[in-house]
Amino acid sequence: MLKLQNISKQFDGKSVLDHINLEIKTGEIVSLLGPSGSGKTTLLHIILGLTGINHGKIIFNDTDLSNVPMKDRGFNIVFQDYALFPHLNAYENIVYGLRNRKGSVSKEELQEYIDFLELTPHLKKRISELSGGQKQRVSIARTLVMKPKILLLDEPLSALDGVIKESIKERIKSIAREFKLTTIIVTHDPEEALTMSDKILIINQGNISQFGSPQEIINQPANDFVKEFILKQLEIKRENIYNLFGEKYA
Numbered sequence: 001m002l003k004l005q006n007i008s009k010q011f012d013g014k015s016v017l018d019h020i021n022l023e024i025k026t027g028e029i030v031s032l033l034g035p036s037g038s039g040k041t042t043l044l045h046i047i048l049g050l051t052g053i054n055h056g057k058i059i060f061n062d063t064d065l066s067n068v069p070m071k072d073r074g075f076n077i078v079f080q081d082y083a084l085f086p087h088l089n090a091y092e093n094i095v096y097g098l099r100n101r102k103g104s105v106s107k108e109e110l111q112e113y114i115d116f117l118e119l120t121p122h123l124k125k126r127i128s129e130l131s132g133g134q135k136q137r138v139s140i141a142r143t144l145v146m147k148p149k150i151l152l153l154d155e156p157l158s159a160l161d162g163v164i165k166e167s168i169k170e171r172i173k174s175i176a177r178e179f180k181l182t183t184i185i186v187t188h189d190p191e192e193a194l195t196m197s198d199k200i201l202i203i204n205q206g207n208i209s210q211f212g213s214p215q216e217i218i219n220q221p222a223n224d225f226v227k228e229f230i231l232k233q234l235e236i237k238r239e240n241i242y243n244l245f246g247e248k249y250a
C-alpha cells in the first residue's frame, strides 16, 4: 500500500500541489489524469523521489519514505521520451541499470521479461533501428529488470498511435496483473485513463477533483470540472466507451 498524506509542493513560492491525500493498493493500476500544468508529473516525480516535498508524508508498506532518497526507494520510472542510450543496442539498454547490481536478476528472470515484451528478435538492434513501440517496450523492459516495487510511467502512450498504442496499453495492463505490480501512469487523455486503470486520480490545478474507479467517475462525476473533462471525451469517443461501460453512454 502506498499512502500519500497531505502532500504539498511549491515551486518558487507558487503552489503546484495542495494537500494531496491518496491510498494506492498493491497491484492496482492508477492513472493520474488532468490538463496540462495540473501537477501530474510533479506528483509522479514526488513518488519516485526525484522531486522533494514542502509538506506531507509518503508511506509505503508502513515505512515513511518522505526523506528516503530516490535510489533507496525501489521505485522505477519509464520516462515519456524513453530516455534510451543511442550508442547502446537494445539488450545493452535493458541491462544497463543492472551493471552495479550483479545477481539481482537471474538469467531466467531476465529472459522472462524479454520474452514477455517480445524483444528477442530486436536485442542486437541499435535504438535508431527500432520503431516507437519497440523503443517503448525496451524502455519498459529496462525498468522491469530493476524489479521495481512500484512502476511509474509518464505519458507512455503519447508518442504512439493506432494498433501500436493499443498493444502497449494492453501490455502495461498485463504487466501489472502478471507481476502484481503497483503501476502509476500519468496521462492527459481521459480515454486512456478510463480504459487502462483500476482507479483514476483526476487533478485540477494541484487539487484532487476525484479519485475512483472508471465506472464511479463516469456514473458519479464529483463536480463540474470532472463532468466537463470526462464527459466531453465520452461524447467524442462514444463507441470506445460504450464497449467498456455498456449502454448507459451509448
Ligand SMILES: Nc1ncnc2c1ncn2[C@@H]1O[C@H](COP(=O)(O)OP(=O)(O)OP(=O)(O)O)[C@@H](O)[C@H]1O
Pocket: 011, 012, 016, 034, 035, 036, 037, 038, 039, 040, 041, 042, 043, 188
Ligand atoms: N522544476 C520546476 N520549477 C518550477 N516550476 C515547475 C517545475 N516543474 C513543474 N513546474 C510547474 O508546476 C506546474 C505543474 O507542472 P507538471 O509538469 O507537474 O504538470 P503536468 O500536469 O504534468 O503537465 P503536462 O501535462 O503539461 O506535462 C506547472 O505550472 C509547471 O510550470
